[in-house]
Amino acid sequence: MTEAAGPLLHHAVASWYADHGRDLPWREPECPAWGVYLSEVMSQQTPIARVLPIWQRWMERWPTPFDLASDTPGEAVRMWDRLGYPRRALRLWESATVMVERHDGEVPSEHADLLALPGVGAYTAAAVASFAFGDPHTVVDTNVRRVLARTITGQQHAAASLTVAETRLAERSMPGEVGEANAWNAAVMELGALVCTARSPACGECPVAHLCAWQLAGRPEQEGPPRRGQTWHGTDRQVRGRIVQLLRESADPVTRTAIAATWPDDESKVERCLAGLLEDGLAEQGTDGRYSLPS
DNA sequence: GACACGTGGCG
DNA sequence: TCGCCAAGTGT
Structure with a gap:
């Protein structure tokens, strides 16, 4: 045709x-818009099978936007685990803050308001409007x-x-x-x-x-x-991934030396990637000079 | 429009 | 083994 x-x-x-x-949990009629919203962001460039366990954990720990906004962005990145593109966790935390401050702690139902949220583009705004609110974008x-x-x-x-x-x-x-x-x-x-x-x-x-x-x-x-x-081995993305993984798995802040050890071959590369992570807000440096996920 | 941005499974 | 690919977004 x-x-x-x-x-x-x-x-x-x-x-x-x-x-x-499929009977996905965020397709259940009783699933709140927050659950639909989380599922859409988590599913960006990510297989559903890997989203499921992370989604369950997030919904248990942070059942509302207020709960997530009340925690630290670093905890969002930590709970993100190995889903990939951890900046999405950061944006989720930021958007929860926006929902609390500007939308009465709720996922906004207006398409334009959804589109204005950090990490929400054309696809996600339309998907949440349609699936969570029945607004057929x-x-x-x-x-x-x-x-x-x-x-x-x-x-x-x-x-x-x-x-x-x-x-x-x-x-x-x-x-x-x-x-x-x-x-x-x-x-x-x-x-x-x-x-x-x-x-x-x-x-x-x-x-x-x-x-x-x-x-x-x-x-x-x-x-x-x-x-x-897209090539992978030796890219900044791989090095950034290793650094964030180290920060995620460390209960305490880590030293510059520990970070350098994640990519022993190229000190300048680690330097550049760490600077990028700090710039992106995925890492922060404490007063003692050590590094951690953002607080 | 081209790139950067994680991660892991599959053919 | 290794390139392709998975519910994209931001610059």
Whole structure:
């Protein structure tokens, strides 16, 4: 099909979701908006399987924005454990503070207020508005982009970065009715996560394979240069990760010497990374010269 | 638009 | 083994 999604697609995906959608705790009707909000931030660039245990721990320890805002940002980073991109924990703490100071301690329900929170971009604002508050903003994540690229556009992969055309396509693909629109957001994302996957799509189990443009075209391999893979070994990101891990696992502040030992090969690299972490607020230096997570 | 930003599992 | 990839955001 070459037009935006129609009722056939909507119904097929919704029906599939009813049978195959995962029972994630933040999808329970009684889950507070705070739980939905945490799940969305934690899920950024992160597999759900790794989010689950961390989400459970956060919800037990900090069941409301007020509880998190009352603790230290360092504890947020510590509880973040190895989820990755620990600045997200910092932003979560900052956003909890904003909720306490400006939104009566609640997750704001207005899309514009959500978007203004630190660490919240187009995707997360739309997702929280739709999933937590039933306000059907168009959710466009990597799953949605891939599903639409295949079913509607007939391409194996979405563009390297989100384009205006993709956003417009996603908007046009939304059902008109509010309830259906919110259900569509969740269902199409789930389809991309479980069936219409990037590496090896399970087209044999796809509820819309019969009207998928890419499928009908014979699932052609995408031409063009492959995405450039990001290197890892020896990068600042790896060194920063080691330093934060050390700070996380230390009950007491650590010395400069201990930090230098996390990357023995290159002292200047450690120097630069530590400075970056201090700049980012992921570390701080005490009056005795030692380092710790932010207090 | 290109990059930086963590981490770990999978083919 | 190693590159790809996972519910992105900020600069």
